[in-house]
Amino acid sequence: MTVKHIVLIKLKAGADGERLMKQIEALKDAIPQVQSVQLGVGFSPARDKGFTHGLAMTFKNREDLQIYNVAEAHVNLVKNDLVPVADDLLVFDYDIVEF
């Protein structure tokens, strides 16, 4: 079942969000399990709980998401490029249901 992987990021003041988004987008080329990635800067602050940047990825199934989660390119990006510039993170994964 197709999996959606949503990540919301609260970027630290002064951090380079465009650089970070380009790095995340490049994971699609580095890790073949990533089917798609769509990123952007939030524009509805009323109910976003302070998150500034968001992304939605799709994977074929939970196994592919797990391969991505432990892939070196992803682990290194999170450690070196994401966590240092993020004040807060939210990750939400779900199997896309069909009714």
Next chain:
Amino acid sequence: MTVKHIVLIKLKAGADGERLMKQIEALKDAIPQVQSVQLGVGFSPARDKGFTHGLAMTFKNREDLQIYNVAEAHVNLVKNDLVPVADDLLVFDYDIVEF
């Protein structure tokens, strides 16, 4: 520019999540500006801040999202079917960037 509309819901204990998801999915038929909707139940509790259900919608642009936001079918669903069963809500909207 295509817009992503992400909603995360923390459902009250005992509430009928499947019924709610079916109602939200039906908005796609009721409101033509909704290009797609993908819903599901979260399975990665470590970093989801307690949210239990999520959805990602796409719209052609911000104008279509705004039409959706004020559409009667959507407003009624939020008021009558979503807010009464939700302990918390997060909404994150962004223009999908292309690098």
